[in-house]
Amino acid sequence: MFSYRHAFHAGNHADVLKHTVLIATLDHLLEKEAALTVVDTHAGAGLYRLDGDYAGTSGEAAEGILRLLAPAKAAPAPVPGASPARKTPKKPAAETQAPLADALARYLEVVRDFNPNGGARVYPGSPFIVHHLLREHDKLKLFELHPTDARTLDANIAQLEAGRQISVLRDDGFGSATKFLPPPSRRALVLCDPSYEIKSDYARVLDFVAEALKRFATGTYAVWYPIIPRPEAHDLPRRLKTMATKAGKSWLHATLTVKSSKITTDAAGATHRPGLPASGMFLINPPYTLKPLLAAALPQMAERLAQDRNAAFSLDSGG
Known part of the structure; x- marks a missing residue:
């Protein structure tokens, strides 16, 4: 169960979606003076080198954060449209990219704050993004069970000299993270983004969110998940929507697709698997400001991160 290492995938298109949503959500929650507790159920190593062996081996950042940081150029085709996922006509080749959405x-x-000399040699994972934005009186609870990543996370967090503001726990976030709910300030954001390397993770996400809502119904819950050809992956957002609706809670669901999920065979008979083609973020009790921000940002993500003509996005909400 410990074969997954996020270092191979740091800065990919899924991270672009997840961290754009995370930052926009935090920016809103931190507008209130009352302390905020952030719980990350699967923290990973916290900080990654994109010029290191792991990220360099996969090259996924080149199709994610590095593409966004590259100088603007003629817009590629196709240009995805609005939710639900659909596409609009190709732009003229000479037309340059529009300014980035907020x-x-x-x-x-x-x-860029983590790369003062330019480029993106360092990529911040969720723990470092959250700490970068938190105020002194806020708290961050990090769970990581992978033995190697847990040691790396400990070492990375130690460099921050954050004292008691950050707690690093070598424990199962699914089973233990709810003990921090509700926090004393009764304000919390919970990020749940397991690797889903075993399919039981999908059911555990549902059980975790259900228990968290029972303990703290007004918390904000953000769940990342991969969109892959697996029934559990397609069932997860539907069941989260049902859970939120039954609880009388608002919800928001955003997806980003960058390429086809089809397995292909080349002329030599070799089989090629596409890797991760898409991912989604499902939030319960999202900030009211998040949907309009994503409505502007998602089309640009799909356009600029497209790897083939199947690039698209979707955005839906309720409650």
């Missing part, structure tokens, strides 16, 4: 520009601003 949420996407804010995401790049945060990444």
Whole structure:
């Protein structure tokens, strides 16, 4: 169960979606003076080198954050349209890219803060993004069970000298994170983004969110998930929507697709798997400001991160 290492995937298109949503959500929640507790159920190593062995091996950042940081150029085709996912006609080749939407520009601003000399040699994972934005009286609870990533996370967090503001726990976030709910200030954001390397993770996400809502119904819950050809992956957002609706809670669901999920065979008979083609973010009790921000940012993500003609996005909400 410990084969997954996020270092191979840091800065990819899924991170672009997840961290754009995370930053926009935090920016809103931190407008109130009362302390905020952020719980990250699967923290990973916290900080990644994009010029290191792991990220360099996969090259996924080149199709994610590095593409967004590249100088603007003629817009590629196709240009995805509005939710639900659909496409609009191709732009003229000479037309340059429009200025970035506010949420996407804010995401790049945060990444650049970790790279003062330019480029993106360092990519901040969720723990470092959250700490970068939190105030002194806010709290951050990090769970990581992978033995190697947990040691790396400990070492990375130690460099921050954050004292008691950050707690790093080598424990199962699914089973233990709810003990911090509700926090004393009764304000919390919970990020749940397991690797889903075993399919039981999908059911555990549902059980975790259900228990968290029982303990703290007014918390904000953000769930990342991969969109892959697996029934559990397609069932997860539907069941989260049902859960939120039954609880009388608002919800928001955003997806980003960058390429086809089809397995292909080349002329030599070799089989090619597409890797991760899409991912989604499902939020319960999202900030009211998040949907308009994503409505502007998602089309640009789909356009600029497109790897083939199947690039698209969707955005839906309720409650």
